[in-house]
Amino acid sequence: MILDYKKLDDLSRYKVMSASVVPRPIAWIVTEDEGILNAAPFSYFIPLSSNPATIVVSIGVKEDDTPKDTLANILKTKKATICFANENNLEKLKLTATSLDKNESEIEKYEIEVKKILDDFPPMISSSKSALFCTFHSRLSLGGDTTPLILEIQQQFVCDECIDEKNHINLDNIGRVGVSFAKIVKI
Ligand SMILES: Cc1cc2nc3c(=O)[nH]c(=O)nc-3n(C[C@H](O)[C@H](O)[C@H](O)COP(=O)(O)O)c2cc1C
Structure with missing residues (x-):
């Protein structure tokens, strides 16, 4: 069967693409604007290059056609902290996909614990x-x-048990399939 993408509506294109290009990594992005911490998951996300170390993440608009908060915050502050999700925080991750008002924080509303690692970046x-x-x-x-958006990785946090002296990293990330x-x- 040949699927002609020009003849598929938006939802069908999303359905077939997202069930075919699998698994997709998930960027659980924390941003900050005026002291309000925002978190949301994005799976149109992929590494682009290791030199410069860059990733791309595609972010859409809300129902009212205004940019999603993550997009607005990154364009304004030029900073993002991309966390990786695992089986243990999946339920919290799903909650942060809820569209909240720009001045409401998913981190506060869903009581998600964060820690500040670097002074000049949002917490993880x-x-x-x-x-x-x-x-x-x-x-x-x-x-x-x-x-x-193309983002450049400046620094990375890796838990001590997940990396060895040869920089072999072992994470148990979850991804998205459809x-x-x-x-x-x-x-
Ligand atoms: C696993 C997962 C992946 C998602 N991937 C994307 C994506 O790649 N691009 C996008 O615009 N929305 C994506 N969404 C929807 C956003 O997470 C959702 O619209 C969220 O409310 C955006 O929040 P914000 O307005 O705080 O940025 C995804 C949702 C889930 C659960």
């Missing part, structure tokens, strides 16, 4: 075993209502 989610501290690099324009979540297991 304490239950995550690794986080990327990123600065805004550039944005792309695709002509739709989603904005791909609308479901999956553990990434090595074979």
Whole structure:
């Protein structure tokens, strides 16, 4: 069967793409604006290059067509802390996908514990075993209502038990397969 993407509506395109390009990593992004901490998950997320160390994450608009809070915050502050999720914090991650008012904090509302690692970046989610501290690099324009942002990784937190002296990292991140979540297991 050939699927002609021009003949698929938006939802069908999302369904077939997101169930085919699998698993997708999840960026659980913490941003801060005027002291309000925002957290939300994004799975249109992928590494781009190791030199410069960059990732891309595509962020859309809210129902009222205004940019999602994460997008607005990154464009304003040029900073983002990308946490990785695991099985233990999946339920909290799902809660942070709820669209709240810009001046309401998912971190406060859902009582998510965070820890400050670097003075000049938003805090990371304490239950995550690794986080990327990123600065805004550039944005792309695709002509739709989603904005791909290129972010540059400046520093990374990795829990001591997850890295050895040769920089081998062992994390138990979860990813997204269609609308479901999956553990990434090595074979
Ligand atoms: C696992 C998961 C992945 C998601 N991926 C994306 C994505 O890549 N891009 C996007 O715009 N929204 C994505 N969403 C929806 C956002 O998380 C949701 O719109 C959230 O409310 C945005 O919050 P904010 O306005 O605080 O930034 C995803 C939701 C879930 C649960």
